[in-house]
Amino acid sequence: MHRLLLAALFAATSLNGADGRIRIDNDFVRVIHAVTQPHVKGPMHRHELNRVIVYLDAGDLTVVSQDGHKDEQHWKAGQVAWAPAGGMHTSENVGAGPFRLVEVEIKRPAPAAAPVRKxxxxxxxxxxxxxxxxxxxxxxxxxxxxxxxxxxxxxxxxxxxxxxxxxxxxxxxxxxxxxxxxxxxxxxxxxxxxxxxxxxxxxxxxxxxxxxxxxxxx
CATH class of the missing domain: 2.60.120.10 (Jelly Rolls)
Structure with missing residues (x-):
């Protein structure tokens, strides 16, 4: 779980070393399709919203938090991560080629009651x-x-x-x-x-x- 939460701090946007395109932006979600280029280290940043990240490609990432903690990540194509809003960090694609992912920002807090399912x-x-x-x-x-x-x-x-x-x-x-x-x-x-x-x-x-x-x- 610790690895999953740290790993999910990484989300590619144009602000942190990736080329990002907004695919959907409505009252509930903001969806970014991003391509992280190899060996481009993004600036220190944080994410204010909880997110779901879907990794479209296999890739290797290095995430460094503000206190210097380094997390080496290895993702497979099709993996999915829950990404709680987190602290300041940088991220870098340390693989040999571009790395695609879909980042889904959840705009609204959890409802007071869960949806009723039949x-x-x-x-x-x-x-x-x-x-x-x-x-x-x-x-x-x-x-x-x-x-x-x-x-x-x-x-x-x-x-x-x-x-x-x-x-x-x-x-x-x-x-x-x-x-x-x-x-x-x-x-x-x-x-x-x-x-x-x-x-x-x-x-x-x-x-x-x-x-x-x-x-x-x-």
Whole structure:
């Protein structure tokens, strides 16, 4: 846990040694798609908001806190970290090439009461094989979701303030609503998608497995 919290202090933006693009900025989240360049040390900085970080590439980072503590980090593509707001630090990509990640800043504090979930429509509860819980705290629930080609999800709902999806693979799918209406959806690995609370089921219409990180904002 100590390593996870320290590691999560690193988040790439244009202010700390990375080229960052804001993908989504609404009342609930600010989402930055960042590319950290190798051996560019960022200035001392802090993060004021709790964050979820999705690492799109494997990479090696050195994070140094204001008191001189050094944390050497080694991330795999697709890993996800919870990043509490933290103290002053610098970060540097010490790998051989650029390193991509998605940083999700959680703008609102935890609600007074957790969203009510119907067990029969909770994707993690009804299909734990395809929806693997990563962590659940007062602000977010985060899980990894995947589907084989031709596979169809059970009808399920996402509760709370909204849902953010980070695609780890390309996506070709058909999304079915409770009334039977179907809508095609396509995306590229690294894309981020936002919606409010929603009930639906997706069918993988592509030829390859799709995989994504789902971040439910409470």
């Amino acid at each position: 067990p029969a429509l909770d994707p993690v509860a009804i299909d734990p094989r395809h929806n693997i819980l990563l962590f659940d705290n007062p602000q977010v629930r985060v899980f990894r979701s995947w589907r084989e080609p031709g596979g169809t999800e059970k009808m399920h709902e996402h509760t709370g303030s909204g849902r953010l999806v980070v695609l780890l693979t390309n996506l070709d799918a058909q999304i079915k609503a409770p009334d039977g209406a179907a809508t095609p959806q396509h995306g590229t690995a690294g894309d981020v998608l936002w919606s409010g609370p929603v009930t639906h089921a997706a069918t993988n219409t592509g030829s390859q497995r799709f995989e994504m990180v789902v971040i439910e904002i409470k």
